[in-house]
Amino acid sequence: MRTIVIGSRKSQLALVQTYWVQAELQKLHPDRTFSIETMTTQGDNILDVALAKIGDKGLFTKELESAMLAGTTDLAVHSLKDLPTKLPDGLVLAAITERENPADALVVNAKHQDKQLETLPEGSVVGTSSLRRLAQLRHHFPHLTFKDVRGNLNTRLRKLDDGEYDALILAVAGLQRLNMGDRIQQIIPPEISLHAVGQGALGIECRSDDQEVIDLLSGLIHYPTQQRCLAERAFLRELEGGCQVPIGVSSQINQTSLTLAGLVATLDGTTLIKDQLTGDINQPEAIGRELANKLKQQGAQAILDQITQQFRSA
Ligand code: DPM
DSSP states (O other): OOOEEEEEESSHHHHHHHHHHHHHHHHHOTTSOEEEEEEOOHHHHOOSSOHHHHOOSOTTTHHHHHHHHHTSOSEEEEEGGGSOSSOOTTEEEEEEOOOOOOOEEEEEOGGGTTOOGGGSOTTOEEEOOOHHHHHHHHHHOTTSEEEOOOSOHHHHHHHHHTTSOSEEEEEHHHHHHTTOGGGOOEEOOTTTOOBOTTTTOEEEEEETTOHHHHHHHGGGOOHHHHHHHHHHHHHHHHHTOGGGSOEEEEEEEETTEEEEEEEEEOTTSSOEEEEEEEEETTOHHHHHHHHHHHHIIIIIHHHHHHHHHHHHHO
16 A cells, blocks of 8 residues: 655644644544645745735645646645635545634733733734734724734744734634744624634645545544635635735524524724625535625725735725
């Protein structure tokens, strides 16, 4: 039997996620061998430019995908939110794993130990490179100042603790996977900030003609998470957002129905267009598409057009 080769980025978070998938696969298939091949992606190399300005999709996934298409690796583990909604020909999203808390978290410098977003002093510097977080938090907390921050989690936390920032906004899931859940000061509720599409879940990609690997991965699928994330991804695909548009979501399942809430915002946070839609849990992509079109009619189309134009002329 062939060894199954798993491709992964080298960051600490990517490796933790890949080791977890490897261990789960080993439990499900004790007679098989799963090895790991690490590689650097474009996104890992471009640390000095704001993510939003690079504009390209698939910054953290392209090299992993090329390796699969070349046959050097057989599958790739991604933070689902970093995986573009359109996959290259020849690849499929074979499994979406059980989601952790998809919310964002506030992490603070020690001098703000008793503070929350609303009580941070006027002008506090909050680090984030996410336009989604920026737009929503600017809207709700105009007393705060926002500043770009790049680098992996440890780099960011060092800049925070060194005093370059008063606070950071980071995904709860990433902090928890790295055993840094104790740094979470406040879990930001959906009323304040909707999370990114796919946040908190892992997506596992493989070649579409590799039925053997597709079957091996099927045991990792968490159905409720998958249906929620398929709805969220269809919403984003229909908006053709990319990372330069502030787009947020939240989803929940109630027996056989799935409710998706979605938001499109202007970069300055003055306008937030938000709505929700409930449908059949078995038709997640239809819910996502319909909600996107609903928002477009309510003004999201104008925001998308305006942002596209700004980026063209920048
Ligand atoms: C994407 C965004 C960010 C990552 C944009 C967004 C955050 C960038 C930043 C698409 N990917 O969320 O609006 O805040 O500067 C990323 C993280 C995780 C996966 C880290 C984080 C871990 C959580 C997960 C970066 N990708 O969001 O704090 O697996 O969902």
